[in-house]
Amino acid sequence: MQTIIYGGDAYLTGDDIADALLSYGRALGEEERAELVEIPVQExxxxxxxAKFLIGPASQIVAKQVPGSGPELEAPELVDRLRTLTRGVESPTGAPVEMRDDTAYDLG
Structure with a gap:
């Protein structure tokens, strides 16, 4: 488990969740974007x-390992989604361009 320190408060969550949140925040920060992300935290x-986190270029998030904090908090679907979103920010892809067959193009 890891404690996420954000805005002066501490939030206990799973290792994979914390790592995915930080990776997504880093990617968003590099692109000067911000997003609202919800993750499970243990009270x-x-x-x-x-808990809802606004992450982006101005986010100051720290995660630290918490030994012996009980069973790991897991959310595999959320972690996969955050990793997919991170890849999308790091390597954006555009939608395919459809071209009509009957269009003449002047190639110079």
């Missing part, structure tokens, strides 16, 4: 709630 009483 001191053990309950799991959702």
């Amino acid at each position: 001191p009483d053990g309950s799991v709630v959702t």
